[in-house]
Amino acid sequence: MQILGVEVFEAVYSYLKQAKQQNASEEEIRRHLEKLVSRASDCFEVDQLLYFEEQLQASESCLQL
Template identity: 65%
Template sequence: MVQCMENILHTSSLGTGTVSRVTPLGPEGSRVLNNTMAATKLRRMRESAIQKLGREVFEKVYEFLQQARRGNTSEDEIKHYLEKMVFPASDCFEVDQLVYFEDQLCASEGSAV
């Protein structure tokens, strides 16, 4: 699933599901394009999660998940906290994905420099 989402962040598709080919931009140009596309998709994920949870709850869940994922908090602790914040806790999955992909994007930008 994670690999599938990573592939989605690194590809361009039109609304109908068809993919258009473009002339390769070279390593730097394609990396910038991929990062721009990923940032756009991340912004849409963030907006969707905010719409689903509300801004205040989103911010609390987002901050918690950032700290939890970077601090290697156990899945049980994460689940317990999220169940207190949101019912059903599965509504926070999109926020968890957002945190994961933001970290991946930052890592890829950091390794590119």
């Protein structure tokens, strides 16, 4: 949030979450992110956050079984 600002962070987070659910291509994701930020690489940490959230959810699902 410090790098992107709250509004941009929320837009990037929402977009990446939706794009992953829809199995969007890396090229499509990069093009869209470049519309939100000057460098798509600035969104890497947001992508990592989503990855760790997915891992946590998967772990919680396994524990409930």
